[in-house]
Amino acid sequence: MTFNDRICGILLIVLAVAYGWGASQFPVPFGGSEAVGPETFPYLLSAVLVLSSLYMIVRPDPDNAWPWSRTGVELIIAVVVLLLYTALLQPLGFIISTTLAVGTLCWRMGATLAKAYMTGAAAGVVVFLVFNYALGLALPLGVLSFLEAG
Template structure:
């Protein structure tokens, strides 16, 4: 049944449009003349998601089935983790939220808990440093705001 991929593709196109629209709602940075603003990366993700979704609609997998077993439960857990990640990003900050989200997802995929959360912590710190210092794009510090250098 090829309807599963097509239904999923339509849902993901709706998500891509909503995500892209949300990205355009970011306030313009001071000066407003930057080529790369806060909306650039989310818009890029929305375009990639939209194109991938169109592919699912046009060329669905002929042999697919909804994963109603353990895989389906793991997908629901991953979705809940990602929604919580988005909700906690501002109050907890990027590093702590990423540590928790990546750590939990790694653990659910079979990594030992300590290694999973160390991976999440390292990912959070490395990506934070790249965005703040290499790309000059600030990410929220949240609970770690005492580390902010003025």
């Protein structure tokens, strides 16, 4: 069933192009001459997704049945979690949204609730600190905006 991989590859290329176009719509930073701007990481992700998708189209897996059993349900749940994550990123902020999304996905993969959400919280805080302080790229704080200095 190489047809499934090819359809998925084409859909992922469409997603990658839309993602790259969305990154091109970011406002230009003051001065505009920075080598690394807010669009750099999305551009890299978009390029990797295009290359991976092209590989799926050119060299599909010869035996890839769609997982309509429990695995298919888990994939649908993962997509719903990621869509909710995107919708809640601004209002709740990066740390809380990431805690909920990563925690839920870890739980669905078999971790206990406590371990899953502790992992989500650690991931949210660590990635937030790396982006805000090491990379200088601001992530939304949402309901935690009272933590902003200033």
